[in-house]
Amino acid sequence: MPDREADTLADWLSDHPEVTHVTRDRYSRFQEVISAHSAEIIQIHDRFHLIQNLWALHNQIIQKILPARIDLGTPLPKPDPPPGTQTKADIRQTENARKKWEQAQVLQRYYTKGYSITRLSKQFNLNPRTVKRYLEMTGPPDTSRKKRPKALDAFHKQVIEWEAAGHSIHIIYKKLQDIGYEGAYGSVKVFVAQLRKKKRAGAPWENAYHNRRDIRRMLWQNNLSDERERDIINRVLKQYPTIQPVYAFIASFRDTIARRDQTGFVELILYEQIREDPLTGHFIRRLLSDLKPTLNAITYTESNGFVEGNVNRLKTVKRMMYGRAGFELLRQRMLYRPA
Structure with missing residues (x-):
């Protein structure tokens, strides 16, 4: 439809009397128009938007309570991720590396048969520098x-x-320049400020800060099978007890949706309403004002996933082409489907 206006949706529903189910986001105007048109239409909260709204609540609370850099008093190790926990970007990067190595092996076979770099460049439609780099590869x-x-x-x-000797930041910076430091004064200032903050707190300098973004991801994914992440989650919840009930609510919310446990979901929402937590109060009130479609999201399988995926693809392609192409090419790229 061309817009989100009530009249536009009402006209569309009048032209399509065969509609029995509608998946929608939590936009109140959609609810009003569909309910006024027919009480027989089953309205379903789209699970994509439901989880998206939950993520927005999670992100808002984390930003409100946690500082940007969190010192839990323990080092932050960065071991290799266990199998099966790679992100989509990591998987895509690994796959691209594998394809490059396969192509490099093909080029190397042709090169041993006497093909020149120029000929390989033209035959495989690659830059000569790329061909040369592939010929020098010994592995992925x-x-x-x-x-x-x-x-x-x-x-x-x-x-x-020098800080322990009582020198000021300005003097430390000058002394660093004398021994070959070519960085910025601001980097020295930030480092010394962090050092003095840790000294006042009585914490050793070796302790690493935890990034709020990483903590937000750990609390959201709730991967308790990972011993390191479980330990960090426990330390965060102990150091910031305000997050504890919110963390439990978000984890239970996602779990009941995944298990399609309608009874458990209702009990969770009612319990959260009784608790009257100001952090989740607005979210709960909005759910209760339109609860039936949310329960239908647990019962029915319909979803806006396909549409939302294409919307995301459109936005990504549009940003890639911004300032470099016109509408016609954008249209062709959106309609194009590789074989």
Whole structure:
């Protein structure tokens, strides 16, 4: 439909009397128009939007309660992720590396048969520099992400010693320049500020900060089978007890939706209503004002997933083409389906 206006939706429903089920988001105007048109139409809250709204609540609470950098008093190890826990981006990166290595092996076979780099470039439609790089490969590309070194990393020991001797940040910066430091003054200022903050708290410098974004992901995914993440979650909940009931509510909400447990879902919502937590109050009131479609989302299998996937694809392609192409090419790319 061209817009989200009530009259547009009402006219569309009048032209389609065969409609018996509607999946929708929680936009109140949709609810009013569909209910006024026919009480027989079964309205279903789309699970995509339901979980999206829950994620928005989770993100809002995390940003409100947790600082941007969290010191739990323990180092933050970064071991290799266990099998089966890679993100979609990691899987895609690994697959691309495998394809590059396969193509490199093909190029290397042709090169040993006497094909020149120029001929391979034309035959495989690759830049000569790319062909040369592929010919030099001895295995799949390394897909591991390495931390980018900072100019101050090599001078941490000196900064800690000079700060302990009582030097100001300005003097420390000048002394660093004398021994070859070429980084910014701001980096020195931030490092010394962190060092002094830890000294006041009585914490050792070796303790690493936990990023709020990482904590948000751990609390959302709730991967308690991972011992390291379980330990971090327990420390966060102990250090910030305000999050405990919200964490339990969000985990239970997702679990009842996944198990299609309608009875457990109703009990959870009513319990949260009685608890009157100001952090979740608005979310619960909105659910209760339109509860039946939410319960239908647990009972029925209909979903807006296909449509939402195409909307996301359209937005991604549109951003990629912004400023470089017109509407006609955008239309062709959206209609194109690879064989």
